[in-house]
Amino acid sequence: MSSDGRTDAEMWDDRYRESDRIWSGSPNTVLVREVEGLEPGRALDLGCGEGADAVWLARRGWRVTATDISRVALERAAGHGVDAGVADRVDWQWHDLGESFPGGEYDLVSAQFLHSMGDLPREEILRRAAGAVAPGGVLLVVGHTGFPPWERNPDPSVHFPTTDEVLASLELPEGEWEVLLSGEHERVQNDPDGNPATRTDNALKVRRRG
Template sequence: MTDDQLSEHADQPSAADLWDARYAESHRIWSGNPNAALVRETSDLAPGRALDLGCGEGADAIWLAKRGWRVTATDVSRIALERAAEHAKEEGVTDLIDWQWHDLGATFPAGTFDLISAHFLHSHGELDRDAILRTAAANVAPGGVLLVVGHCGFPAWETNPHPDVRFPAPDEVLAALELPDGQWEVLRSEEHERIQNDPEGRPTTRTDNTLMVRRLAG
């Protein structure tokens, strides 16, 4: 890398700076409700140890904790983590959630988990999503599941899409995981529609996708 490239890279805001700025725009960004795909796919799972990657303001982690899971929840935004911890206190599940700051491209929570959930792990900044998800898969306990939910594209109201952001299909996510043959089973791989309000509060249809895989216990 040349000196000019090093200088240009140094001038770029970090992922933490980008997301802290995003969360600082308003008192709350998200609805405070758990993601519908998480509820749909995990309601029948027996509680154990869960890891929430990119937990944001904490709604998914709190929902899991209220169902008896012991949750490690991580985000790159300290502002988001502070809000999440306050929300958990209000819901009475503080003791069941360990909030951790991580830039997942550099550090990853220790341990193995019965459920690892990654919802909308997209970023306008640098993010080696495939490598992060491979690390996640390696930390799924035998019999545990990895749930990856992503967008299929930008929302209809986005007038300036970011060309550096890709939205892979479920089969692309599965291929990128490089799971060993005979050690995993695919539980879900599909696209699905949901209703999301645009910035003006008008309901619009958005397409997301879900990949859910289980590490075989044997």
């Protein structure tokens, strides 16, 4: 719940209503790089937004469950799925992940920039995400390492975890998982004025042993 009384879902709905498209419409680059070599199976996309990652996965043969807290975003994403011809391969589900979580097991669970303007029990959600990975499957967590360089008044109370911190918070049983990727990377993102700026993100990829 925000200071103005809105729920997290209402905050995100209002955010998406500000523009016909908030995100680039392209899949996240780390997802593309880390998933291209995987055999398509069942995928879970947490915080799918306008659906670019889910659509990309579906076009490559994955059967995708994609979830978001914003019904506005999900409606928009479903439209993109129809336009891409993959409507039958994506199940768009509304979830406030702090309260409910999709059922089933998945060969890929992707959490791309699962940050929120509101209260988000991120560690708890990511532990549930790990629990949804099938034997032999992969969990991919990508996040920011800090505020964007154009943020003038960053909240000092906000903590952006390292991949080591994310891995520790997952509380994975010893010997049952292997770390395939853990580290930081830079990317270029346009600021609100359209000028390119460099951001540093991080990525953790772990596989449940089959």
